[in-house]
Amino acid sequence: MTQSHQPEQTFKIGDLSRLFHIGADSIRYYERLGLLHPVRDPKSNYRLYTLDDIRAMNTIRELLALGFHTDDIRRFEANRNLDAVTDLLEQEMQLVDEKIADLTKTRADLSARLAAIRDDLFRDCSGRIVRLTLPERPCLMIVEAPMPDEMISYELARASDDFPEKIATIGCCDCYILDPTALNAAGTDYRTKGVFFYSSHLNLPCNHVLPAGDYLSVCYRGDFSQSLDLVPKMYKEAERLGLAPAGDPMEFCHIDRFETADRAEYLTEIQLPVADAAKK
Known part of the structure; x- marks a missing residue:
């Protein structure tokens, strides 16, 4: 844990679960990957998530929706700067272009099969x-x-x-x-x-x-x-x-x-x- 004192505004795991509509197991998984850094309540020893964890969860949700893997997100979070974000997006664009080419080829193949049967x-x-x-x-x-x-x-x-x-x-x-x-x-x-x-x-x-x-x-x-x-x-x-x-x-x-x-x-x-x- 990165801090030993309770910050001014923190959130329990249930709060994050409701906020992002995901299960507590997923939140713990992101924590194990090093994407979230909760502190411990000195009284109850409960995990407490900070506003930076909220920011990280927004980033995780956004990048997963764009097709990134958690390893990509972890590397970005470990070195979050403009060079890193542009490299990340450019690499994913290249992968998307390759997928589009593959899908275009597959669609042409499906269209040809349908045309053959219809003819x-x-x-x-x-x-x-x-x-x-x-x-x-x-x-x-x-x-x-x-x-x-x-x-x-x-x-x-x-x-x-x-x-x-x-x-x-x-x-x-x-x-x-x-x-x-x-x-x-x-x-x-x-x-x-x-x-x-x-x-x-x-x-x-x-x-x-x-x-x-x-x-x-x-x-x-x-x-x-x-x-x-x-x-x-x-x-x-x-x-x-x-x-x-x-x-x-x-x-x-x-x-x-x-x-x-x-x-x-x-x-x-x-x-x-x-x-x-x-x-x-």
């Missing part, structure tokens, strides 16, 4: 097959081998260790290269020959490129088993248009297990790369 809700899912001319599309190849559907989450987690950036799933397409000659173990969909992630909205780490060219495309809602009916139709449509397959069909799962547990809400696009049959 998907307006896709034509009538079963109509259309021809698209698409540019090169960077993507993230996870597996270039047959893989059961239920292993995708495991392979995604394993692949995440290879990239410093996080791999997005919500609002991003998990995509499957299909083997149209074989079914999966359950017989409900085609076997996969590879798995990759793609997004036209989000920035993903990339290690693979889907080639530019013409593709036949069809979208549907609901269970993946519909691919068993649609893929043969796409091959027939290619033949009708005088086109030949230029690669395996691919499932782009715009909305699936990562966004919803309701299979009726799933939204899948099948793309079949094609080329002029006369040039094949």
